[in-house]
Amino acid sequence: MTVITRTTQPDAPAAPRSTAARDSLILGGRAIREALRTPDSLLPTMFIPLFFLVVNVGQAARIFPAEGTPFLEGQNYGAFQLPASLLLSASFGGAALYLVEEIEGGYFDKLRATPISRMALVLGRLYAEFVKTLAVATAMVVIALLFGIRIESGFAGFLVLIAMVALWAMVFSGFMQLISLKTRSAAATQGASMIFFPLLFLTPNFVPRDQLTRPMEIAATLNPVTYIMEAARSLILVGFDGAALAKGFGVIAVTMTIMLALSVRMINSYD
């Protein structure tokens, strides 16, 4: 083998300055390709939430019939449960597990040795997480439509719904990535997901918030995931509810800002 390298050319033009957006798209593209090559890790993000949807509806549908259950707005109980399943599919934190694998294997250092924006190392995988979740959430909603669930807000509402779920996937994965960067351990990252996971269940996922027991109602009110779930549910059951959507997207905006601020700090001090 013979490698030819160019000797230094002092007047050679400098390489184009990288930008966080360009670098993130390049790294995100690689992460999407990686996901497509590991369907065994992608498919559970759809089938496990669908499994819970079927089980939960099977257990509670007779308690909450479409007729006579005002909070269902004339739909079946699956429509009420769908947002919980969508948020579950967005809360697997796959990006963080790939990242920690890359840290342990040494490829992360190879990427760090390139002159890319440090934030792109974080944002690339989050962009991929956004795209993956858009695809998975779309598939889940389409399956739900086949079983008679309607999106009351129409096609525009459907787009808003999957965008909201995909943005939440970015936030959740971003926090998980912070744990990966801090601990550099797959076991710790996996364990940490168990800390965040209960947040999904301290929500009004079986009945509306005002029908929960008082302690659960307080917990759900303090839990930011509640507002995303209620916003998603409003799109399915009611239509465009400005107040619910403002709260849902507000929670996403605040948590996204916190996650990104912590990520900047973490990646810039990563040694």
Add this chain to the structure above:
Amino acid sequence: MSAINAVGLRKTYGHGDEAVDAVRGVDLDVAAGEIFGFLGPNGAGKSTTVRMLTTLMTLSGGTAYVAGVDVARDPDSARNKIGVALQEAGLDDRQTGREILVLQGRLFGMSRDDAAARAQELLELVDLLDAADRRVKGYSGGMKRRLDLASALVHEPEILFLDEPTTGLDPASRITVWDEVRRINRNGTTVFLTTQYLEEADQLCDRLAIIDDGRIIREGTPSSLKQELRDRRGLDSDPTLDDVFLDATGRNRDRVAGEVKEI
């Protein structure tokens, strides 16, 4: 101009009572066009020094310039001028060899077409064209090393850092890598090489430094270091670089064999 210049380089891990000084004031001056060897026992501070010089780790003290760029003040400029192949050939097993090289080119600012053309050129040159579109997971250790080396050369760096490039390779693959390092150097690239193999350092390096316990304890050409030991000990024949290393580090074969240290 020096390709690499470091003065008083220090790295401390941890704080307070748990602080560990991994590198304790290293001075280095590597001339442009040299192959410079950096030797030391396990845990001596070799990899930590390389990680500081390649911007992968912050400096606890001192200054370091690579290709005239202060690595602490302007790490992005430094990254544009150096190529890095670290221990254990950290590669993404799920990508193909070609995809890794194209990605590397893109991250160094190349257009898609330029990156693809450069990848093709490098794959041909490192004899990986046949395996170019196979996933790296199926590559042998030698193939991974060659791919890692190629990926460090994508942007035609002025200085190439190789951290134990032949560790774990069979003798034939090792000689192939040595030949490649010489060719890269002949084309004008300065090479900074860490190794635990003294024969490798003897074969390849114009000059070398031995680090132990975070400090440089010997520096010079392989022949001058051997001559110095021969003169100092009044030996009848030339010592080997192994003898120089053992003399410098104060180790004997029994102690080295039994030592466990991790930094």
